[in-house]
Amino acid sequence: MLTDRLRSMFRKESDPVSYHPQLAADQSTAAMRAVAAASARGKTQRGASPPITRQSRGIEQFFFNIRDVVGLSVLDCAGANQDNIDFLINLGHKVYSQDLVRNLDDCFQDLTEQTNPSRIEYFLKQNFDYPAESLDGVLLWDSLQFMSPPLLNATVERLYEVMTPKSYLLAFFTATEKMTEVPAHSFRIADAKTIVITERGVRPAGQIFNNRSLEKLFTRFESVKFFLTRESLREVIVRR
Amino acid sequence: MSSTPFRTPDADPRNAATIGKSVKIVGQIYAKEDLYVDGDVEGTIESHENKVTVGPNGRVQASIRARDVIILGQVQGNVETSDKVDIRKDAKLVGDITTSRISIEDGALFKGSIDIKKPEPKSAPAPAMPVAAAAPAPRPVEPAHAASGATGGR
Numbered sequence: 156m157l158t159d160r161l162r163s164m165f166r167k168e169s170d171p172v173s174y175h176p177q178l179a180a181d182q183s184t185a186a187m188r189a190v191a192a193a194s195a196r197g198k199t200q201r202g203a204s205p206p207i208t209r210q211s212r213g214i215e216q217f218f219f220n221i222r223d224v225v226g227l228s229v230l231d232c233a234g235a236n237q238d239n240i241d242f243l244i245n246l247g248h249k250v251y252s253q254d255l256v257r258n259l260d261d262c263f264q265d266l267t268e269q270t271n272p273s274r275i276e277y278f279l280k281q282n283f284d285y286p287a288e289s290l291d292g293v294l295l296w297d298s299l300q301f302m303s304p305p306l307l308n309a310t311v312e313r314l315y316e317v318m319t320p321k322s323y324l325l326a327f328f329t330a331t332e333k334m335t336e337v338p339a340h341s342f343r344i345a346d347a348k349t350i351v352i353t354e355r356g357v358r359p360a361g362q363i364f365n366n367r368s369l370e371k372l373f374t375r376f377e378s379v380k381f382f383l384t385r386e387s388l389r390e391v392i393v394r395r
Numbered sequence: 396m397s398s399t400p401f402r403t404p405d406a407d408p409r410n411a412a413t414i415g416k417s418v419k420i421v422g423q424i425y426a427k428e429d430l431y432v433d434g435d436v437e438g439t440i441e442s443h444e445n446k447v448t449v450g451p452n453g454r455v456q457a458s459i460r461a462r463d464v465i466i467l468g469q470v471q472g473n474v475e476t477s478d479k480v481d482i483r484k485d486a487k488l489v490g491d492i493t494t495s496r497i498s499i500e501d502g503a504l505f506k507g508s509i510d511i512k513k514p515e516p517k518s519a520p521a522p523a524m525p526v527a528a529a530a531p532a533p534r535p536v537e538p539a540h541a542a543s544g545a546t547g548g549r
Contacts, residue, residue, distance in 0.1 A: 237498065250509045252505055254504070257504075
């Protein structure tokens with residue numbers, strides 16, 4: 156709450172960020188429903204921050220790249236929620252859904268276990284067992300930043316194999332380079348340019364990221380584009 | 396394609412065939428009425444014209460085919476419905492869904508794919524062909540002598 160108040164003091168008038176419950180009048184019905192759902196969840200979690208609705212250049216770029224196409228297979232790693240499913244289904248796509256951060260907890264006790272090759276292989280089989288070049292889009296949100304380097308490299312390699320050429324993935328990474336623990340969030344799509352973010356605690360960061368390390372991480376991919384947000388989050392669009 | 400959230404009424408166990416929580420079935424289940432599963436089922440469950448509800452104690456390792464499916468327990472298997480799938484907040488589903496509509500409450504765990512199939516429109520009866528108006532019957536032509544009143548001979 157205090158952090159949100161300090162942020163609001165430094166926010167410019169043209170700032171696209173808006174905070175629940177003071178939504179702009181022209182927010183879409185879907186955005187309002189997404190906020191209500193996230194807020195209801197937040198009330199049941201002691202100390203949870205209220206959800207934040209903001210425009211996302213990353214999500215805007217992702218959906219811009221797949222505009223005018225239907226029938227794609229899109230993997231959403233945010234965990235099943237009605238808003239994301241509805242949005243993708245209404246675009247005419249087939250949705251694959253999983254909660255990748257939760258699956259990390261189910262598979263690994265801690266970051267140290269994430270270096271075990273057999274556990275890594277098991278994790279990839281449980282979460283990315285798709286035919287080669289079958290996924291036309293992947294929404295990873297902030298899940299990759301909680302992976303240790305061996306697991307992260309193996310995951311990115313597997314993503315390269317299962318994504319179709321010219322398809323896109325979206326991933327968020329904290330831009331603060333000195334934090335050992337970073338906030339974890341849940342993400343809901345309000346519309347093609349807007350997301351609703353709810354913090355769900357903090358988690359150990361797998362490693363420290365900067366633009367150079369991210370470019371190296373996705374070196375096999377065709378292109379990497381960065382957008383830096385006000386919350387010190389890197390939104391990264393990567394083209395297979 | 397409906398994206399409006401909905402909550403399908405649970406199948407009333409009193410009005411549905413019920414598999415109690417102490418029951419385990421391994422095999423194929425065919426139902427011609429609503430089915431409420433609160434026990435363990437391995438195999439397949441089919442109830443094409445009706446609703447299948449997996450209760451909070453239900454543990455299903457089976458593919459499910461029904462008109463509607465409501466999940467409050469755990470399902471591992473593919474789910475195919477002609478109308479809707481409703482996954483409640485403490486439910487867990489691992490499998491692929493094929494349906495016309497889907498509702499997932501916050502707190503539900505789902506891992507798999509969602510494929511929306513629009514229901515085929517019912518074939519409308521062929522419109523009746525318009526009957527052409529019958530042409531009036533031609534008036535009979537009377538013989539000329541009769542018409543002019545001429546008499547026979549000179």
